[in-house]
Amino acid sequence: MKRRTVLGAAAGLAATHLKYGRLIREAAASEDVEADVLVIGAGASGAASAWRLASQGFKVVCLEQGDWLDHLEIPSTKDDWELVRQREWNPSPNVRGLPADYPVNDSDSPIKALMYNAVGGTTLMWSCHAPRFHPSDFKTNSLDGVGANWPLSYWDLEPYYDLNDKMCGISGLSGDPSNPPRSARQRAPMPIGKGAARLASAMDDMGWHWWPNDVQALSSAYGEETGDCNNCGPCEVACPVRAKGSTDVTYWPKALDAGIRLITKARVFEIETDANGNAVGAAYYDRNKVARRVRAKRVIVAANGIGTPRLLQLSVSKKHPNGLANGSGLVGRNLMLHPIALVTGLFDEDLEGYKGITANCITSQEFYETDDSRDYKRGYMVQFLRSFGPVLTSLAGYGVPVPWGEKHHSRFLDVFNHTASAGIVCEDIADPDNRITLDSDLTDGDGIPAPKMTYTLSENSKNMLAHGIESCTKIMENAGAKEVHNIELVEQAGWHLMGTARVGDDPEQSVLNKWNQAHDVPNLYVVDGSAFATAAAVNPTNTLQALALRAADHIAQTRGEL
Amino acid sequence: MPSSNVDTPNTDILAAVMNAILPGGDGFPSARPQRFGSAMMADAAKDNDTEMVRDLLSKLPETFVALEPGDQVAALQTLEASETVAFSKMIRHAYHAYYTDSDVRSAIEEITGYPARPPHFEGYEMEPFDAKVVAVQRQREPFWRKV
Numbered sequence: 226m227k228r229r230t231v232l233g234a235a236a237g238l239a240a241t242h243l244k245y246g247r248l249i250r251e252a253a254a255s256e257d258v259e260a261d262v263l264v265i266g267a268g269a270s271g272a273a274s275a276w277r278l279a280s281q282g283f284k285v286v287c288l289e290q291g292d293w294l295d296h297l298e299i300p301s302t303k304d305d306w307e308l309v310r311q312r313e314w315n316p317s318p319n320v321r322g323l324p325a326d327y328p329v330n331d332s333d334s335p336i337k338a339l340m341y342n343a344v345g346g347t348t349l350m351w352s353c354h355a356p357r358f359h360p361s362d363f364k365t366n367s368l369d370g371v372g373a374n375w376p377l378s379y380w381d382l383e384p385y386y387d388l389n390d391k392m393c394g395i396s397g398l399s400g401d402p403s404n405p406p407r408s409a410r411q412r413a414p415m416p417i418g419k420g421a422a423r424l425a426s427a428m429d430d431m432g433w434h435w436w437p438n439d440v441q442a443l444s445s446a447y448g449e450e451t452g453d454c455n456n457c458g459p460c461e462v463a464c465p466v467r468a469k470g471s472t473d474v475t476y477w478p479k480a481l482d483a484g485i486r487l488i489t490k491a492r493v494f495e496i497e498t499d500a501n502g503n504a505v506g507a508a509y510y511d512r513n514k515v516a517r518r519v520r521a522k523r524v525i526v527a528a529n530g531i532g533t534p535r536l537l538q539l540s541v542s543k544k545h546p547n548g549l550a551n552g553s554g555l556v557g558r559n560l561m562l563h564p565i566a567l568v569t570g571l572f573d574e575d576l577e578g579y580k581g582i583t584a585n586c587i588t589s590q591e592f593y594e595t596d597d598s599r600d601y602k603r604g605y606m607v608q609f610l611r612s613f614g615p616v617l618t619s620l621a622g623y624g625v626p627v628p629w630g631e632k633h634h635s636r637f638l639d640v641f642n643h644t645a646s647a648g649i650v651c652e653d654i655a656d657p658d659n660r661i662t663l664d665s666d667l668t669d670g671d672g673i674p675a676p677k678m679t680y681t682l683s684e685n686s687k688n689m690l691a692h693g694i695e696s697c698t699k700i701m702e703n704a705g706a707k708e709v710h711n712i713e714l715v716e717q718a719g720w721h722l723m724g725t726a727r728v729g730d731d732p733e734q735s736v737l738n739k740w741n742q743a744h745d746v747p748n749l750y751v752v753d754g755s756a757f758a759t760a761a762a763v764n765p766t767n768t769l770q771a772l773a774l775r776a777a778d779h780i781a782q783t784r785g786e787l
Numbered sequence: 788m789p790s791s792n793v794d795t796p797n798t799d800i801l802a803a804v805m806n807a808i809l810p811g812g813d814g815f816p817s818a819r820p821q822r823f824g825s826a827m828m829a830d831a832a833k834d835n836d837t838e839m840v841r842d843l844l845s846k847l848p849e850t851f852v853a854l855e856p857g858d859q860v861a862a863l864q865t866l867e868a869s870e871t872v873a874f875s876k877m878i879r880h881a882y883h884a885y886y887t888d889s890d891v892r893s894a895i896e897e898i899t900g901y902p903a904r905p906p907h908f909e910g911y912e913m914e915p916f917d918a919k920v921v922a923v924q925r926q927r928e929p930f931w932r933k934v
């Protein structure tokens with residue numbers, strides 16, 4: 226019965242792939258083209274904005290430096306999947322080094338840059354946790370005297386959160402007391418599993434908040450060509466059953482049906498401008514490394530919090546000598562990440578931690594807001610994690626050591642499937658010295674200057690991390706952990722890239738206005754995480770997709786103006 | 788005195804080292820059989836670490852293979868203390884080789900129930916979400932900060 230379902234699913238997937246094969250070939254044709262709107266980047270935000278515009282009749286072209294991913298050819302279908310995810314499927318472009326990747330010089334940052342470059346962007350690797358920002362996140366300066374206020378509010382964005390949820394499908398549960406009310410979720414929450422149930426019960430006893438996550442993965446299929454999540458675990462190595470909300474599954478099929486032209490293996494090296502400084506399109510290298518051009522009335526940059534400032538800084542002209550849209554000098558500055566610490570409890574019980582999405586089950590937002598009795602401003606979310614497979618368990622993936630030698634095997638058995646972890650996801654307060662610049666030496670495979678990331682962990686973050694470790698240790702102890710281990714700062718955690726072209730009302734203090742439109746270049750929009758004025762303490766993708774949809778609607782509403 | 792003739796790691800040394808690192812027991816096989824050493828070297832090659840491992844092993848005493856198990860461990864501990872980074876890389880390659888071996892994966896399945904197959908396509912059965920688990924949290928008044 227189970228086998229039949231699996232084979233049935235595979236047959237359906239093969240049909241889907243044939244369809245995409247045709248689309249891919251169509252998209253591959255390269256010549257100079259014209260469009261109403263050019264979108265650069267086919268990841269989370271690019272896909273959302275492109276679909277929204279194409280479905281309102283715009284002629285949209287999207288340039289993406291990567292290609293389509295064949296979901297049937299991913300590591301989690303193979304015995305060495307835990308090795309491949311450390312190499313060819315490593316979230317660091319520096320380790321992967323695939324032709325679509327560009328290197329990032331992150332040697333001056335204690336947190337390393339992570340991303341994926343293909344149709345679907347980093348959502349091909351994401352863990353699908355899709356929370357919303359809180360209303361307070363948009364007003365941290367007024368409320369707490371830190372960070373910048375956004376020129377829009379939670380309530381401005383709420384309809385677009387709803388639209389994004391509807392487009393992608395959320396498995397979750399409404400009624401979370403730590404957040405404003407929201408509509409019924411599209412699908413039932415994901416199973417919680419033994420480890421999270423144990424921690425949840427401890428938090429109930431402590432009077433602390435927890436709630437099942439809003440997940441952009443489907444507890445049961447939602448719409449055409451999607452599948453049911455089979456609780457396989459590692460969403461980070463993509464999803465062959467198409468249950469995970471990567472945008473090649475959620476937005477792109479609909480965007481292509483709406484007539485958008487997606488050109489893959491097309492690396493943009495300059496956003497071009499006219500004599501007045503307005504954007505007129507972009508120049509890119511096609512798959513044969515021939516330089517080409519797309520002409521467009523409006524340009525949307527959706528290349529992520531590192532790729533976007535890189536591209537704006539590369540686009541120097543007479544009118545924009547410091548890079549495009551950089552009159553404020555803030556392009557690339559105010560890089561925000563979410564510093565993360567990890568606390569792991571080791572339990573006597575077999576928690577079956579391999580079952581269910583590894584990094585996505587329940588969260589606690591007990592410590593989300595500023596509390597003046599603490600030595601830091603703003604707060605953190607605790608995102609609970611399941612456990613790793615045998616290889617990463619033996620390598621102390623979540624910080625529980627397994628020594629080599631005589632005691633190795635008994636210790637392995639003590640640890641394997643007997644851990645539950647808490648990731649402390651801290652709000653990062655913007656600092657202009659944390660930034661993306663162009664590296665003076667490093668280049669990508671096309672010889673284009675690579676980005677350099679400079680980042681220092683603030684005292685505020687250090688204090689917040691320490692508080693998080695303390696509170697999560699209490700949770701583990703109350704849940705009956707016999708050992709508790711922690712990692713004070715996770716190095717491979719630069720997955721949330723924000724702030725490098727931020728929104729604001731004041732053109733001297735921000736790059737974009739409240740519609741994600743560049744102050745200096747009215748026909749240029751930035752819709753990825755670069756636009757964030759604050760980082761909040763939750764994962765950013767739902768918010769950047771909502772912003773992208775909203776910006777697209779603004780373009781539609783002002784279509785006659787330019 | 789360090790051994791001098793280990794340009795391709797001597798299979799006896801490799802087997803002895805693998806066995807000392809992963810000696811077996813508790814239902815697990817030892818990593819002594821040659822295939823583990825070969826797999827470890829193949830894994831090292833993927834990260835361009837072949838030379839590094841050879842170098843490391845050449846720093847073991849020439850008599851390593853003949854040493855008592857306790858003395859082998861002591862020799863490896865000495866090496867670990869002096870060559871921390873290289874040693875930890877070698878351990879990584881050894882674990883990679885060991886935990887992707889089909890006998891080891893079968894042993895894990897037998898002992899723990901964790902299936903000896905990749906996560907896909909079958910995935911795993913789980914109890915569906917039961918709304919009763921949020922009963923306590925549902926009683927809490929909304930506490931998000933009103934703005």
Ligand SMILES: Cc1cc2nc3c(=O)[nH]c(=O)nc-3n(C[C@H](O)[C@H](O)[C@H](O)COP(=O)(O)OP(=O)(O)OC[C@H]3O[C@@H](n4cnc5c(N)ncnc54)[C@H](O)[C@@H]3O)c2cc1C
Nearest residue numbers: 266268269270290342346347351352353354493753764766
């Ligand atoms: C392991 C991992 C787990 C994650 N888990 C979560 C999670 O659970 N929840 C969450 O909210 N977020 C998560 N994230 C982060 C999430 O994936 C990103 O926030 C999101 O994908 C960012 O969307 P984006 O549109 O800004 O950029 P991306 O999705 O990165 O897309 C940018 C696209 O632009 C393309 N591009 C860049 N430069 C150029 C150029 N010059 N020319 C042409 N194309 C270009 C890239 O190839 C890429 O496809 C995770 C990330 C990682 C790495």
